[in-house]
Amino acid sequence: MAGLNSRFPCNTCAIICSHESNNGFPEKSRASSSMRAKPPRPRRIILVRHGQSQGNVDECVYTRVADPKVMLTEQGAAEAEECGREIRRMIERDGVHDWKVYFYVSPYRRSLETLRNLAKAFEKSRIAGVREEPRLREQDFGNFQDQEQMKIQKAARKQYGRFFYRFPNGESAADVYDRITGFRETLRSDIDIGRFQPPGEQSPNMNLVIVSHGLTLRVFLMRWYKWTVEQFEGLHNFGNGKVLVMERGYGGRYSLLMHHSREELKVFGLTEAMLIDQEWQNHAKPGELNYDCTTTGPSYFTHFDDHQENLLEESGGESSKNAEVEREGEKML
Secondary structure, three states: OHHHHHHOOHHHHHHHHHHHHOOOOHHHHHHHHHHOOOOOOOOEEEEEEOOOEHHHHOHHHHHOOOHHHOOEOHHHHHHHHHHHHHHHHHHHOOOOOOOEEEEEEOOOHHHHHHHHHHHHHOOHHHEEEEEEOHHHOOOOOOOOOOHHHHHHHHHHHHHHOOOOOOOOOOOOHHHHHHHHHHHHHHHHHHHHHOOOOOOOOOOOOEEEEEEEOHHHHHHHHHHHHOOOHHHHHOOOOOOOOOEEEEEEOOOOOEEHHHOOOHHHHHHHOOOHHHHHHHHHHHHOOOOOOOOOHHHHOOOOOOOOOHHHHHHHHHHHHHHHHHHHHHHHHHHHO
16 A cells, blocks of 8 residues: 555545445445435524624714724623523523534624623533634625715615615625625535534534624525515614524424514514514425415515406315315225
8 A cells, every 4th residue: 555655646545445445336435425314403593793882882983993893892792791691591491411502703803702702601611613704794884984974875775775775885785695695505514514513423402603793694584584675674683792593493494483482573573474484484394495485575476366366276276176086086996
């Protein structure tokens, strides 16, 4: 084998060894790896908005301090500490011993300070890891902001639409949507391969915590649940240092209704149609489609009248009755 090492690159050796260990059939290796059970999905994805920052108290701060460098206030640091304790209490109510937390965090100073204070609630043994993720940063409102111009721009955004309006030298919520789409794919890949824990130590009691910003987290939810622009524009920020919890449902998908009440989600801005979809998420399996999803969005098709819909329902009923009669006939044969 020493001769092989001297003649071939390392990755070539690995291929040769793989062929030898599978009697020259690499397909067997691929087949066996594909048959391995997937790692368990984390129990929760916990969204945390940073604690109160200097900019939340006085917008003039943005005229002299770069947005990524805006700090937490003393109240914001206290909010972050309480948020950590709240998350720990939530996890401990599960009554399991092997739980851990893994953090994704925006690189902005107020998010990092929120994480540092929040993490005080957890011993080192409970923290599986942390990743600083630039795609989780705040919406870019432009460099050092002119206060009077920002008032004008925000008034224009209200008229133009909160999702599509792009700040000069900055971003629109639609731009944030594009980068959050990339982060979501990374997150899904991490979940699928069980990146959070070493092989042999993987547990369904992992909790992912995403520390970010109000609009960014709303866009994340919009992307995850495929909400429409109209539905996004009806959402509100949740408070500084507060959490929104996506919990694994009975079928394996993540639902907001596993942890939150309908009333809480209505305050956040979910409509009745969005709540109905969350109820479906409670029981659906990963990869399943909600074939009644047209009920969760606006009415795109207005050319159907009630008479046509009644006819469709009736014909559907007849079809199901006919199918039932056919099944009964087959049983008798």
